[in-house]
Amino acid sequence: MPRGYDRQLYILPFDHRASFESRMFGWTAPFSDAQIEEIAAAKRLIYDGFKSALAAVPREKAGILVDEQFGSALLRDAAAEGVVTACPAEKSGQHEFDFEYGEDFAKHIESVRPSFCKVLVRYNPEGDRAMNRRQAGRLRRLSDYLERSDRSRFMVELLVPAEKAQLDALGGDNGAYERELRPRLMVGAIEELQSLGVEADVWKVEGLDRREDCEKIVAAARSDGRVSVGCIILGRGQGDAKVRDWLTTAAGVPGFIGFAVGRTVFWDPVADWRAGKLTRATAVDEIARRYRNYVTVFESASSSAVRTDT
Structure with missing residues (x-):
């Protein structure tokens, strides 16, 4: 498959x-077996919500991200x-990225064969070298x-947590870090990982408040011929x-093709269902x-931007 993915993509993770x-x-x-069944039942409920939404969301733009x-x-x-699938390869709950299944990671990818193999990595380019x-x-x-292998595309979820020294320099102001420093560090992380041979088809990134920061992320992601x-x-x-x-x-911003919004979509409905406040x-x-x-929000904003540009 050619590197990159530039079709609209609305993921429910x-x-x-x-x-x-x-x-x-x-x-x-x-x-226990009973606990496993209960967790699986909650994830089935989320998936059923996703499938219900397909009546109004084009299947070729829709996708799920769920663990094996x-x-x-x-x-x-x-x-x-006929919808996009994504499956994580990282070990959950770890500060440092490593494979969920160790040396067997390839075997599991081949078994599931998702459209995207996804990893979450916490990577601050000014952090622990x-x-x-x-x-x-x-x-x-x-x-x-x-x-x-040419089986699955590569989706990298990039988080850039603040280093203590970075926060200290901003007087402990997390908001200032989010606005003023994190966007630059995100660009630096993408560029550094690319220079080290990490080639993502899709970068899944934290939200940005300014259009110019989104443009810089796309420029980094698409640098040196990575146009798709x-x-x-x-x-x-x-x-x-x-x-x-x-x-x-x-x-x-051209190059931003969609979203992956999970907890904001499913957390309260699942919690209320488990508490007996909502029927299934x-x-x-x-x-x-x-x-x-959220599909409507993204598509409406994208269409408005196109009309403005033309």
Whole structure:
């Protein structure tokens, strides 16, 4: 497959594992059979909400991101439905990226055969150099494997957490870090990883408040002939208003092709269903509604930007 992916892509991610298990259920592994079934049932509910939304969202633009452990059947069903599938390769709940299945990572990718193999990496280019080198080496290994195997594209979810020294220099102001420093560091992280042989088809990045920062991210992602590489915005579990702002800003920038918004879509409906506050059918409908709404937000902002440009 040629490098890159520039078609519109609206992902509902529910590959959350350690955070989902501990915060939604209050459990830690190992799980009993009954607990495994309950976690899987919650993920099935999210998926059913996604499928319900397909009545109003074009299938070729829609996708799910779910883990193999609790979602292998959902990945197979989604592929049969003609929607994009993505599956994580990283070990959950770790500060440093490593493979979920160790040396067997390739075997698991070949077994699931998702449209995208996704990894989450926390990478601050001004952070721990030794850890960054280790992470880049593992990412390069996966990037090379995916290019050789021609089975799945590569989606890199890039988080750039603040270093203590960076925050201290800003007087401990997290808001200033988010606005003034993180965008530059995101560009630096993409450029550094590319220079080390990490070639993503799609960069899944944290939300940005300014159009010019989105433009810089796309310029980095598409540098040196990578003209078809796409970028998508993640939701970070933020409230509805903030997510809408991020999507609206990004949608107006060519190269931002969509989003991956998960917890803002599914968390409250699933929690309310488990608490008996919602029926299952109502929870499914609410997940579908929220997901559809973000598709509408992105597409409306994208269309408005096109009209303005012309």
